[in-house]
Amino acid sequence: MAMLHIVNKSPFERVAFDSCLAHASAGDAILMIEDAVVGAVAGSSFSGKVKAAMADKSVYVLGPDLAARGLEGKAMEGVTIVDYAGFVDLTANNDTTQSWL
């Protein structure tokens, strides 16, 4: 039973992203949207945690939300960039979704 975790707040603003990483199971997928896309940027004080999650989870970021914040091309290696169609596919391909509001 794989779960898609959707995070929409910056890890520098709220603890939701940290909570998500603490609760997600191996084989789950994590998608960063809205302000959470800053969590995908390479070289931040948070990027180590995202990198660690990649060991047993797949990590995605919503491309349009990265671009809207001028962060295109700044995502760390190993994070897959998806569009809204890819977002829909992630919800369909995982058994359940959890939004970390």
Added chain:
Amino acid sequence: MKYTILVNEGPYQHQAADSALQFTRAALEKGHEIFRVFFYHDGVNNGTRLTVPPADDRLIQKAWTELAEKHGLDLVICIAAAQRRGIMDADEAKRQGLDANNIAPGFRISGLGQLVEGGIQSDRLVVFGD
């Protein structure tokens, strides 16, 4: 696949209403069925027809109405959340003795049971909010 979408945030607040709209559009384009979009908490503000955003801004409420008309969507507003925020249809306005209503075309006001039913009847429940 069958989806219910839950929108817990008002338009022009952060980004959740925009995200929900874009997700719903993308799901429909992929051939999925949207069983229902349920608006709860400040999300009920997506359902007023009396907004006039600046001409160069996006028209979120109108976009929901247009999407509903095009695809026959069921846009449901939580009644308790709506009454707190002054979102009224003609029947509710009359029942409350109010002088006006403001619900946008394509929306209807109902209860939380509609959200529960959406969760049961759909393959996926995707939540957007603050």
